[in-house]
Amino acid sequence: MTAMMLAEWTKIRTVRSTLWTLLPSLAISAAIAYLAGSSFRTSLADRPGDFDPLFATFYSLTLAQLGIVVFGVLVIGAEYSTGTIRSALITVPQRGKLYLAKVCAVTLTMFGVSALIVPATFFAAQSGLGPYRVTLGDKGVAEAMIGAVCYLTLICLLATGITTMLRSSIAALVILLPLFFLGGSGLGNLPQIKDFAQYLPDQAGMVVLHLTVPDDPQQFGRDYGPWTGLGIMALWTLVALLGGLWTLRRRDA
Amino acid sequence: MIDIQHLTKRYGRTIAVDDLCFTVKPGHVTAFLGPNGAGKSTTMRLMLGLDRPAHGDVRFDGKRYEHLHRPLHTVGAMLEARSMHGGRSGYHHLLWLAQSNRLPKARVKQVLEMVGLPDAARRRVSGYSLGMTQRLGIAAALLGDPPVLLLDEPVNGLDPEGIVWIRHLLKELAGQGRTVFVSSHFMAETALTAQHLIVIGRGRLLADTTVPGLIGESASLEEAFIRLTAGGQR
Numbered sequence: 001m002t003a004m005m006l007a008e009w010t011k012i013r014t015v016r017s018t019l020w021t022l023l024p025s026l027a028i029s030a031a032i033a034y035l036a037g038s039s040f041r042t043s044l045a046d047r048p049g050d051f052d053p054l055f056a057t058f059y060s061l062t063l064a065q066l067g068i069v070v071f072g073v074l075v076i077g078a079e080y081s082t083g084t085i086r087s088a089l090i091t092v093p094q095r096g097k098l099y100l101a102k103v104c105a106v107t108l109t110m111f112g113v114s115a116l117i118v119p120a121t122f123f124a125a126q127s128g129l130g131p132y133r134v135t136l137g138d139k140g141v142a143e144a145m146i147g148a149v150c151y152l153t154l155i156c157l158l159a160t161g162i163t164t165m166l167r168s169s170i171a172a173l174v175i176l177l178p179l180f181f182l183g184g185s186g187l188g189n190l191p192q193i194k195d196f197a198q199y200l201p202d203q204a205g206m207v208v209l210h211l212t213v214p215d216d217p218q219q220f221g222r223d224y225g226p227w228t229g230l231g232i233m234a235l236w237t238l239v240a241l242l243g244g245l246w247t248l249r250r251r252d253a
Numbered sequence: 254m255i256d257i258q259h260l261t262k263r264y265g266r267t268i269a270v271d272d273l274c275f276t277v278k279p280g281h282v283t284a285f286l287g288p289n290g291a292g293k294s295t296t297m298r299l300m301l302g303l304d305r306p307a308h309g310d311v312r313f314d315g316k317r318y319e320h321l322h323r324p325l326h327t328v329g330a331m332l333e334a335r336s337m338h339g340g341r342s343g344y345h346h347l348l349w350l351a352q353s354n355r356l357p358k359a360r361v362k363q364v365l366e367m368v369g370l371p372d373a374a375r376r377r378v379s380g381y382s383l384g385m386t387q388r389l390g391i392a393a394a395l396l397g398d399p400p401v402l403l404l405d406e407p408v409n410g411l412d413p414e415g416i417v418w419i420r421h422l423l424k425e426l427a428g429q430g431r432t433v434f435v436s437s438h439f440m441a442e443t444a445l446t447a448q449h450l451i452v453i454g455r456g457r458l459l460a461d462t463t464v465p466g467l468i469g470e471s472a473s474l475e476e477a478f479i480r481l482t483a484g485g486q487r
Contacts, residue, residue, distance in 0.1 A: 007353035014345035015338060083335040086303055087346075087393070090330050091353045093302045093319045252304040 004092055004101035005108075011084075012075060012109055021071035026117050029064030030124040036060060037128020044132055053134045054144050054210035057125035061148060061209060062180075064117060065155050065202070068110070069176050072159030075106055076244075077169025085253055095249050099164070103241060106160055107153060114152040118145050140210075143226075147208030150230055155180075158201055158237045164244025167251070198222050204232035254279055254432055255300070255401060259309035262295055262456075269295045271456035272309070277434045277449075279400070282427045284447035285436040288482050292456040293436045294333055297405045301330055313401055325354040325397030331390040333405040333436075339379030343370060343389045346378060350393055364392040369418070383410030391419070401432040408439055420446045440475035444468075454482045 012018055033056075040056040079085040092098040122145060126133035134141055163172035180202050190197075197203055206212050208226035222229065255277040262270040270292045277283045287293050298304040300311045302318040310317060313328055321327050337346050347361045365374045368388040373381065378389065387410050394402055407419055423446055427433045437443050443450075443464075450467050452460040459481055460467055464474065471477035 003355045004353050007349040010345065010349040010352055011338075011341075014342065014349070015340045017340065078338060082338040084338045086332055086334065086336040087350065088353075089303055090301050090332075090336075091325055091350050093321065093324060252298075 005105050008102045008105035017074050021067045022113050025064040025067030029060045029117050030120040032060035033121045033125035034128040037125040041130045041132055052210050053129055053132055057122055058209040068152055068156050069159045072156035073163045073169050073172045076160050077163045080167045089253050099245050099248055110153040110156045114149040118148045144210055151205040154233050154237045158240050161240030161244040165247045201233045201236035204229040254314055256312045260306055261308040262299055263307050269456050273458055275451050275461050277432055279432040280430050281448040282423050282433045282446055283449040284443045285451050287453040291453045323354040327399055328401045329394035329399040330403040331394045337378050342375050342377055344374040351396055364395045368392040384412055384415050387411055404435045406436055408442055440478055444474040
């Protein structure tokens with residue numbers, strides 16, 4: 001299993017698309033976090049009030065996640081479009097094992113990448129917030145950061161699972177990008193669709209990022225807490241990954 | 254030794270491979286012949302477990318491909334269809350293949366030299382000529398130093414020097430006691446390289462014989478092949 005995971009890691013690091021999708025995610029997330037922090041600082045100076053610095057901190061992840069989703073799609077989608085999947089199945093004909101090795105390699109890669117993106121985003125946002133900043137030791141900060149790492153890893157695996165099910169990068173992106181743009185632009189909070197939309201994977205993960213407020217009677221509220229939300233997201237991811245496994249085992253390559 | 258028993262594959266109502274039975278023995282080059290669409294590539298994919306047969310099975314020294322542990326050590330395969338990422342270098346393509354089957358890094362360099370690609374190996378595959386891609390595919394097949402080789406149209410895209418090179422390579426591999434199974438539609442080349450022939454048409458076995466056995470009274474292997482496969486299409 002470690003040999004197969006090493007092979008999958010080599011595949012990930014030896015194509016340029018990995019850098020092209022993940023590096024912009026890091027840069028965009030940190031840059032927007034700084035801008036969001038600065039703009040909160042300005043508006044708070046004019047009109048002080050109750051505000052959650054972590055909302056300003058993690059807002060940029062909703063944009064940065066798009067690069068991560070594309071990475072999660074391409075990591076398997078490119079195997080189908082280039083025919084690499086045939087080489088992969090010849091070297092490891094036990095399809096379940098091959099898939100598990102890939103999922104593990106993607107998970108570890110995303111944990112590593114998220115462990116860069118999340119702190120970079122956090123510190124960029126705090127420097128923008130200036131006097132309104134929080135520190136790592138403040139209540140809820142560590143929890144939110146761990147949650148953010150989990151959020152990014154899960155969103156990537158969700159994309160990988162859905163792409164394996166559809167066996168096509170394009171088909172997967174057609175579904176995933178509108179879904180996550182909807183979340184990023186806040187459309188998921190429209191009252192007409194919120195009852196349903198709050199259970200979509202990215203929406204459920206937003207509580208832990210402090211992008212929603214639990215029990216808030218207003219539109220941003222959710223019917224569940226941060227870790228339940230992450231659990232809902234994990235459930236979606238698990239279903240997508242199992243769907244991918246089912247397709248991979250069943251279909252001719 | 255490859256043993257194929259009652260291999261059958263359907264795509265909807267079309268029968269691509271129809272109750273195919275034959276064995277491929279070690280020690281000589283066996284050519285796999287048939288007109289376009291006869292089912293050669295489908296048979297190769299079925300042999301490697303990429304497609305699932307409707308009936309029958311394929312065994313390598315008694316084992317199904319799906320049950321081989323680290324199969325590169327047993328079977329080396331080159332498919333006709335594209336099977337590598339253009340953005341990855343030839344070296345890295347071979348590296349991940351080697352890692353997945355616990356083959357040493359040094360072996361990657363070795364096979365690159367064997368196929369004459371050491372300089373191009375660091376370049377991305379998308380910049381390769383067809384002949385270089387074929388050589389990389391052959392390098393991948395040789396990685397695990399396997400006793401069985403399956404090559405789908407290895408001569409395609411090779412220049413005259415490359416064709417002579419692969420002719421000698423195939424004979425050498427068979428001479429070492431390996432099982433060498435090569436699909437082709439170049440009759441003149443096949444007559445020079447192969448000792449044994451498996452001919453299929455419309456998914457069915459048409460001939461399982463030696464090269465002189467198929468030529469018989471005909472002027473050439475090509476003529477004998479066209480006569481045989483024309484009969485098979487009726």
